[in-house]
Amino acid sequence: MKKEAHVLDLFSGPGGLSEGFNTAKIGNHTFRSVVANDNDVHASVTYRKNHPGVEFVLGDISASEIKRKIVRAIKAETGMNTVDVIIGGPPCKGFSLTNKMTRNMKNPMNRLVMDYVAMIRKLKPKAFVMENVPGIFAMEGGKIVKDLISEFRSMGYYNTDSWLLNAADYGVPQIRKRAFIVGSRSRIPIEKPRTTHGSNGQAPRVSVFDAISDLPKIPDGSSSSRAAYKKPPNKFQRQLRNGQRKPTQHVTTKNSDLVLKRIRKVPSGGNWKDIPRELMQVNGDYEKIQKAHSMIYRRLIKTEPSVTITNFRKGMIIHPTEHRLFSVREAARIQTFPDSYKFEGGLSSMQQQVSDAVPVFLAKKVAEAILAHLEMDHKL
Ligand SMILES: C[S@@+](CC[C@H](N)C(=O)[O-])C[C@H]1O[C@@H](n2cnc3c(N)ncnc32)[C@H](O)[C@@H]1O
Secondary structure, X not given: OOOEEEEEEEOOOOOHHHHHHHHOEXXXXXXXXXXXXXXXXXXXXXXHHHOOOOEEEEOOOOOHHHHHHHHHHHHHHHOOOOOOEEEEOOOOOOOOOOOHXXXXXXXXXXXXXXXXHHHHHHHOOOEEEEEEOHXXXXXXXXXXXXXXXXXXXXXXXXXXXXXXXXXXXXOOXXXXXXXEEEEEOOOOOOOOOOOOEOOOXXXXXXXXXXXXXXXXXXXXXXXXXXXXXXXXXXXXXXXXXXXXXXXXXXXXXOOOHXXXXXXXXXXXXXXXXXXXXXXXXXXXXHHHHHHOOOOOOEEOOOOOOEOOOOOOOOOOEEOOOOOOEXXXXXXXXXXXXXXXXXXXXXXXXXXXXXXXXXXXXXXXXHHXXXXXXXXXXXXX
């Protein structure tokens, strides 16, 4: 096996998966993302800035022209007609358990999974990783994942498996369960990454404050982050500071006085149910909030891992001790992006990008499993 395995990152978003793959190392074997694709312009700018050596193809992967552009970009970058590994997280809107009405393959968002499959069929990489929300396992009583696995096997990926991984078990300060379908054309199994945190004899799970307590206090609606880090950092914080001298993008949404009053009422671990009804009824809001899911106005517990970071403005994820929503940098810490990783676009786009990503530490563990597999395959 060559020392540097080439990677194509589809549905790359801001590049969480790529960041994990590009920082993984087994012996002297590493990965290098060579081409990435997404149709979101802000995510494309974020990706390009943080991965300057990667050729980015901006556009809708459903279009044949974009698929052809990706193939041409691989040839131009590597001189070859394929890559070693394809990674990607086709959007999960239809699969999400929070969206029961649309959970089937007729949903156009689910058809993007088939575009991902089409790229595997076309490029025949040695291995692939498809990430998705856990809801994919429940679709049509498990039939969708079963069918996907048989489809991959019929394409020569004899070794296709599915894993349900919880990021918190791998040193990520967040309970975030994700589905991974991994496949290889070799007959040697890909070993599921061994957990490192939370079980007997392992390191304790990383808490929200382990991850963010060195970030300075900021007011609601802060639009710039001039304040320095609070010192000294713990091991996790030192690793994520990654040589930065002060935090960047420690910025939050500005809320109305009414929303701030509500936020003040939510205790650690509480949610909208802790807000007095009279504060929720203004503008006829109460009914709507009752129907929404319980993440709304969720205050994190500082000594525990975070709940899953979905869009933290829309989900109203509240800082454990300050009366404001999470900042972009705090969410990025929870997603294990280094502080040197900068997000582009407006506040709302940055919030979306951060919460869409695969946590970098989890991506790295998956990458190491694939790298170990490729290395082992080569030895046989
Ligand atoms: C869950 S996010 C991927 C996150 C990424 N794997 C990471 O770790 O950062 C899904 C991405 O798919 C992109 N996307 C949605 N529809 C697309 C399409 N038709 N063509 C290309 N990209 C698309 C979205 O813009 C979004 O960035």
